[in-house]
Amino acid sequence: MKMDKKKESTNGSWYRNWTNEHQAQIKDLKYTIHLFRQSKLAMGGFLLVLGVVLMSVFAPFLITHDPYSLNLPERGLPPSREHLFGTDSNGMDIYSRCVWGGRIDLSVGFIIVFISTAVGVVVGVTTGYMGGIIDEVFMRITDMFFAIPSLILAMAVSAALGSRSLQTIMFSMLIVSWPGYARLIRGNTLAVREEPYIEAAKSLGASSLYIIFKHVLLNAVAPVLVMATMDLGSIMLLTASLSFIGMGAQPGTPEWGRMIADGRNFMRSSPWMITFPGIFIMISVLGFNLLGDGLRDVLDPRLRR
Amino acid sequence: MSEPLLSVKNLKTYFYTYEGVVKALEGVNFKIDKNQIIGLVGETACGKSVTALSIMGLIQDPGKIIDGEIFFDGVNLLKNSKDEMRQIRGKKIAMIFQEPMTSINPMFTIGNQIAEIIMLHEKVGKKEAMGKALEMLKSVKMSDPEEVLKKYPHEMSGGMRQRAMIAMALSCHPQLLIADEPTTFLDVTVQAQILKLMKELAQEIGASVLMITHDMGVVAQMCDEVNVMYAGLVIESAKTREIFHNPKHPYTTGLMKAVPKIVKTNVKLDSIPGTVPNLITPPSGCRFHPRCSHVMDICKEAIPKAVEITPGHRVSCFLYSRRSDDV
Amino acid sequence: MKLRDYILKRLLLTIPTILGVMSITFVLSHIIPADPIVMWLGGPEAVRLARPEVIARIRDSLHLDDPLWIQYIFYIKAVLQGDLGMSPMTHNPVIVDLIRLLPATIELALISMMIALIIGIVAGVMSATHKDGLADHASRIFSLLGVALPNFWLALILQLVFYYYLGWFPDPGGRMTDLTAWTHPVQRITGFLLIDSVLTLNKVAFFDVAIHTIMPAIVLGYRSVAMITRLTRSSMLEVLKQDYIRTARAGGLKEKVIIYKHALRNALVPTVTTAGMTFSYLLSGSLAVEMVFYWPGIGWYSGQSITMLDYPAIQGVTLVVGIIFVFMNLIVDLLYGVLDPRVRYE
Numbered sequence: 001m002k003m004d005k006k007k008e009s010t011n012g013s014w015y016r017n018w019t020n021e022h023q024a025q026i027k028d029l030k031y032t033i034h035l036f037r038q039s040k041l042a043m044g045g046f047l048l049v050l051g052v053v054l055m056s057v058f059a060p061f062l063i064t065h066d067p068y069s070l071n072l073p074e075r076g077l078p079p080s081r082e083h084l085f086g087t088d089s090n091g092m093d094i095y096s097r098c099v100w101g102g103r104i105d106l107s108v109g110f111i112i113v114f115i116s117t118a119v120g121v122v123v124g125v126t127t128g129y130m131g132g133i134i135d136e137v138f139m140r141i142t143d144m145f146f147a148i149p150s151l152i153l154a155m156a157v158s159a160a161l162g163s164r165s166l167q168t169i170m171f172s173m174l175i176v177s178w179p180g181y182a183r184l185i186r187g188n189t190l191a192v193r194e195e196p197y198i199e200a201a202k203s204l205g206a207s208s209l210y211i212i213f214k215h216v217l218l219n220a221v222a223p224v225l226v227m228a229t230m231d232l233g234s235i236m237l238l239t240a241s242l243s244f245i246g247m248g249a250q251p252g253t254p255e256w257g258r259m260i261a262d263g264r265n266f267m268r269s270s271p272w273m274i275t276f277p278g279i280f281i282m283i284s285v286l287g288f289n290l291l292g293d294g295l296r297d298v299l300d301p302r303l304r305r
Numbered sequence: 306m307s308e309p310l311l312s313v314k315n316l317k318t319y320f321y322t323y324e325g326v327v328k329a330l331e332g333v334n335f336k337i338d339k340n341q342i343i344g345l346v347g348e349t350a351c352g353k354s355v356t357a358l359s360i361m362g363l364i365q366d367p368g369k370i371i372d373g374e375i376f377f378d379g380v381n382l383l384k385n386s387k388d389e390m391r392q393i394r395g396k397k398i399a400m401i402f403q404e405p406m407t408s409i410n411p412m413f414t415i416g417n418q419i420a421e422i423i424m425l426h427e428k429v430g431k432k433e434a435m436g437k438a439l440e441m442l443k444s445v446k447m448s449d450p451e452e453v454l455k456k457y458p459h460e461m462s463g464g465m466r467q468r469a470m471i472a473m474a475l476s477c478h479p480q481l482l483i484a485d486e487p488t489t490f491l492d493v494t495v496q497a498q499i500l501k502l503m504k505e506l507a508q509e510i511g512a513s514v515l516m517i518t519h520d521m522g523v524v525a526q527m528c529d530e531v532n533v534m535y536a537g538l539v540i541e542s543a544k545t546r547e548i549f550h551n552p553k554h555p556y557t558t559g560l561m562k563a564v565p566k567i568v569k570t571n572v573k574l575d576s577i578p579g580t581v582p583n584l585i586t587p588p589s590g591c592r593f594h595p596r597c598s599h600v601m602d603i604c605k606e607a608i609p610k611a612v613e614i615t616p617g618h619r620v621s622c623f624l625y626s627r628r629s630d631d632v
Numbered sequence: 633m634k635l636r637d638y639i640l641k642r643l644l645l646t647i648p649t650i651l652g653v654m655s656i657t658f659v660l661s662h663i664i665p666a667d668p669i670v671m672w673l674g675g676p677e678a679v680r681l682a683r684p685e686v687i688a689r690i691r692d693s694l695h696l697d698d699p700l701w702i703q704y705i706f707y708i709k710a711v712l713q714g715d716l717g718m719s720p721m722t723h724n725p726v727i728v729d730l731i732r733l734l735p736a737t738i739e740l741a742l743i744s745m746m747i748a749l750i751i752g753i754v755a756g757v758m759s760a761t762h763k764d765g766l767a768d769h770a771s772r773i774f775s776l777l778g779v780a781l782p783n784f785w786l787a788l789i790l791q792l793v794f795y796y797y798l799g800w801f802p803d804p805g806g807r808m809t810d811l812t813a814w815t816h817p818v819q820r821i822t823g824f825l826l827i828d829s830v831l832t833l834n835k836v837a838f839f840d841v842a843i844h845t846i847m848p849a850i851v852l853g854y855r856s857v858a859m860i861t862r863l864t865r866s867s868m869l870e871v872l873k874q875d876y877i878r879t880a881r882a883g884g885l886k887e888k889v890i891i892y893k894h895a896l897r898n899a900l901v902p903t904v905t906t907a908g909m910t911f912s913y914l915l916s917g918s919l920a921v922e923m924v925f926y927w928p929g930i931g932w933y934s935g936q937s938i939t940m941l942d943y944p945a946i947q948g949v950t951l952v953v954g955i956i957f958v959f960m961n962l963i964v965d966l967l968y969g970v971l972d973p974r975v976r977y978e
Contacts, residue, residue: 144652151916156950162665278785286780395884407875
């Protein structure tokens, strides 16, 4: 009998075995998705985000004109059938630039969130696991970062780096973002470290760092996901703000904040130059905020049955 | 026979929730006379607290009292306006709750909170109210009452907090005190003190007490009469001694058997088989029938009506009568 | 007694944090690509014309050849003495520029904060007590949008609508119209125009300044309104579920008293603590808002510094903003201790 069971697990499809082993987690996931579907806010956010992402991915098929080419004879035109949102002071089609702009802001956001999370995990687990003076130092350093409002700090770092470009602000936003994730993961590590099953696993011979790492990752997925989603919204706003004040995307780049800055001088005569990019910013950030809020409510252990 | 102080007749309270209608009270009947301490016992979720809240007029959405009468001092409380009920609460009927830590506002001092109620109902100024609050704290035998006036709830022990709650409740000398499991979260030694205090104070003020509890020991110590509740209905009521020595309803009998008696040491601890019913889809007829060892066909069809089998001892069970609400 | 200890403890804790802020600006000042000598002298031309001994003396006084940690100590010393370097843009010491411009920003931030708190708390309470009603849904939508709107964009749109199209508000240029500034100048007592014009009974100037302040305050503050409303709403909802509210009802207290005294008092605690975070948004927001409204504060100053790549100015602003923020958090912490009796008696 025992032999048969063993045979089954090595000969059966790996997918089925994996699913069988993780029954509890799968049921949990299904329940999460169900709760998520029920929350109107979360679904709304999800749809908005999906819309923005799809728009950016399929941008090459959605645009009507080249978002980068100058076309001076057609500058300053109001919205029309040919130019859905009108043209800006260089004759470039605003609609195409708005659609293309999604690529810029989204990619900046995702890159920063991914790297911040990665750095945050490494630093957070290390300092949480080691504790002691390393942890103290870490906490003081992150305190310093939190003491200055993000926009100001990002601005200062960008200025210090000298050049004004998207890459520069990306780096400075990275610097501003990572402490949040590191602290979150550190908190998780500290909690997991005290759990009784760590002792149990250790007594069975597993390496404690590996166990902690695995459990922290499992545990942290939910709050990190929430943080990352809301962060994406904040980063998009930061990018737009920094570009607006002149730090980030340079004139000509179809970044939404930059477009507003470029169109500012003509806003009296041609208000469409600033209206549409702003709407795109608002909808994207709103989407991520709603999604983040919805996720947070759904994943909150207190609210689950 | 003078008029009872409180007379609850056929009280029905339902909760209209997302999952369905919870029929929490399905026709509760009992009465309290002046200067009496009456017990209301039953398992958790049998409707004891809901009964208390219904009397106080504190049932909120999604709950609703859909039928019945609650006569207090000659007036049907259910016909009162919100404002009229508000004036009765704290002044004529007062209530204390089981968790003293969370039941007192952490932002204000004890003195402040007691004085507030006094000022509201007795229409006196702050200084006078504080003076009365001090008197109240002395009468609940609070140590160092002047200091306590200025203390916050988190600075006091559980026993002290419960005394403070009692002081707050009795500050305006109500005619009825409803105590919802007041000693559950207290140490055993403190429990006895608090119960003794409540009994003495009630006598002093001339108030009646509705003692809600699941602990038969408390009943034995405090109550003149007991009402036993199960799944939203009072199924038996009698003098305390009667209930202990002569329980009639199968549920009450089961309850008595499950209480460990120190005297008899070699009796097995029985437990009543089955679990508390779901009140959204309660059992048909008598709600206890699925767990009853004496169940008969009629029990599944109708809810038995209460009959007085001996003076002062009422039971709702088809073992003792053929009468039901529907007959 | 305990309250005083709490205050003292919090005050002492700010010192390492401020040190931390200074460390960050120090690090930043050493990353910048510009040559400190060039910056100090005011331009590459001046460097070329200067004699080698002069340059050597400057190097010495700036401690450029000393090890890093010595430079750090001198940097801290200089900052504590108020020396934040020279701004090549304005040719003033940075500290002088900042002192001149700071009051305008603080005034704007404080007014926005006050508006935000009043509107936010009232809206939050209304929302919570009339849950799922029309007002509740409206304020929730407003809050959600408010957090997603870029403030500079809102500023421009409002300008378009209220100035250019409707003509209700004056030219978005600074704090007073030039004519009024000339005919009814405000005597500088505190540096806060609104207060000064009241103190000197300068009615005309007061109204002019007030009219110019409304729009920037709304734009700067709306994000805070959104956050405070949301937070107050959720705190109130939490608080109203608590046992002590039930006790208050059982005592026969009036509903209004229960909401505005018992419940609100408890709900305010988390709101106040988040007010500190809102201030961070006010400070950051002032960057763009001052630029758009030509408001003569440090936000506008930063904007100019960025365009001209005036490094000392940018660092000076970062340092000052950081310090203000630390103090704001300190005040919030202290308020927390005053409001919540449980905190003091740890």
